[in-house]
Amino acid sequence: MQRLRTARGLTQRQLAEPAYTPAYVSTLEAGRVRPSDEALRYIADRLGVGFDELVTGRPARLATDLRLRLTEARRALATGGAERAAGSYRALLAEAEEHGLTELAAEALLGLGECALESGELETGREHFERAEARLADAGAPLTARVPALRGRAVAHYLAGELRYAVYLLESTLDELNRGGLHDPDALLLLYASVIGPYMDMGAHARAAQAAELALALAPRAGDPALVARMHRSVARTLLAEGRLAEADASLARAAELYRTLQLRTELANCHWMRGYVSAQNGLLERAEAEFRQALAMLSESRAALYSCQAAVELADVLHRRGKSEEAAGLLRGVLDELSSERGAVHAAAAHRLLGIIAEDARDTEAAEEHYVRALSLLERAGAAGDLADLCRLLGDLLRRTGRVEAALDAYRTGLGHRTAPGTTTLGPAPAQPPL
Template identity: 40%
Template sequence: MSRPEPDGADPATSGLGARVQRLRTQRGLTQRALAEPRYTAAYVSAVESGRRVPSGDAVAHFAERLGVTPSDLTTGRSPAEVVRLGLRLAEADLAGSVDETAAICREVAGAAADLAEPVLEARARLGLAGVALRRDEPGTASAQLDRAEALLAGAAPHVRAEVAAGRAGLAYHDGDPRYARYLLTEARDALLRDGYPDPSALLILHAELVRCHVALGDEGAAAGAATQALALAVLPAPARVAGLHLSVAASLLASGRTAEAAVAAEQARQAARQVALRWLLACCHRARGQGRRGAGDLAGALADLAGAHAVLVDAGQPALAREVGVELAEVYHALGQPGRADALLRDAVGLGGDPVVAARAERVRGLLRDDDGDRTGAERHLRAALAGYRAAGRRRELAAVVLLLADLMQGWGRPDDALDLLREGLHQVEQLGERVAVPRATA
């Protein structure tokens, strides 16, 4: 094994050592594996730390082992490396955990900064902002969004729209869905007005709009935005499609066909983004399903709500899954499938969580028991729904269940009990009105 020539250290070229270390780490090579058979691990360590400047032969050796050109390694500008970083961002969207996503995004952000690739760095920082929100760290998310926005100052409008979606996500997290809706609507309208109707950008804007409309109680607008978003989410198996494009891109890179690899990498990113948005798209299916149910399309509502429920369970969103499960149970009840409805309702009631969701589940369970002729069970569940809505201060729902149970009692031949319930229920609804009105009067 030959010994390295005594190259002198040069601080001006220390970036080369950092690139060697980063590329070696990304490829899973040890210093010895990179060095052999011509150099030593100690020599690689000295180069990576900036204590030695490698000769031209050493640079060529390292570049070959790392899969880049000598020029790429010395200048830090590598089309192939840019494609590799794009592939890593797609892998971040496909990651199975928040920690894995964060690690990949940090890696890409640092490498993209080294390569002076602002769009890649900005997208990595947007990924870090999303991770911060999932960890309930809005301050960190805001800082990452600020950096991303600065990096994208000269980018095309459809790329800058990604920051608008991130800002809206932060506003929604901070409890301001109205401002989030404003940001998303402005960004969407600007893209359509200025001639940049990028499908990927519009997909995330419409999907984010859905949850804003839902939070603001505008079910019609939510269903409309959901329809727009789902029309753009056209891949039936996005994870599989992303994986195929990743494989193709890697093969093209290995054969030196960088331009073609870049196309495959972008296709992988687009598919992977749909995977990353899966729980938001589940909310879109939910909103569209609610709209379809309101229009009397029970089959369409069933398809949307069942799909949404499955995704939310798989995505680790138990609270949302229980909410959708109750809505799905209502559709199963309307379609005459009580067994499926009852299984979903037991989950919503038995695991705690939102008392309003539990009360809604009790209401449907009461209807199921009445269908079975179990009047005692029906009354027990409906009274549990009354108690839940009363405790939650939900006047409209409380009044609706009072009327429902009173009507059933009338049909059961208990008119006096029905009248007593109506009187008691009206009094409770009025009391809730007073509890709500007093704070408003003294505000």
């Protein structure tokens, strides 16, 4: 009040009269008396500011302006400008914290987390999501409002190869929402779409299929088209696993259409990547190569390092199948320079597996064995049972051909140990379901 009065060149008498006395204004400015709402409205009118601005000390349009800038930062991230978006989010976070706008500060932290995931800085991303979740929890926000932060943490763990912990976070949140009657369609859809990938990599295909069915049932109730598009992209994985290739392609086409409308470039690139995978499954290798190259070009432009590496592994597989093994091997070596056991472990394993196959084709059994063993170590550490059985078969076959029968038997037994019944995991009962 004092700051606004002096900025306008008013004395305490000029501000107070005719309704109040200069002494009353003095006691208010000194903080010795709590003013009534009536007095505050009078003084706000005299100062030419809104009642809320006088009460909170925040500029009248601050929250609105910050929300507008949040939208611009999201657009920058969506179109591939993660670095620029991160700068905007950092500035927004500082302003929101300065004025005590907890919800907006949490949204800025979520944005910083997404930027970090995009650029492959998984630990930094996880820290941003944890801070966002803590802010919202301290402010008493309901679980539904904390879901994006929880999902961000789970994705960071998933991309780091910590599949079981990612599933634990997603399943426990789903369980709490559904048992508590918090059937928010957007929150549930976000979680079901996010858990499909980890389920598939763990070999829990039945749970993945169930999550996909629930996501499809929730989609008509969701209000966020980007969320619906992400769901279609995730569901395509389960449709592929069930051999429903035409339906998978239709889901991806719908996702791509939504992403084009929303101008979400990285997500659209991921659709090209998945459509390449569908084409490869159908034996349409030329089309698959074109789709993967398109995805890789778009992801490289947006500097989405981890996603670029994942698309490169798929492209290398198609190149190898088309007889372009030298180019495939070059791509894979580049991928391994970017990935590690703490960062993209499942895809690093896929790169080693494919390099092993290429080495076998070139009759370099020593190099092939080395790549298979490295891949096996990465997958075991990540708990990716979905790929372990096949890798153990490849390693066992190689060992058997080189005359090491006992070692081959050990490899086959390891593979059989990971060949669980369809859809089972060691994670306990499935989470409660929404009443659909």
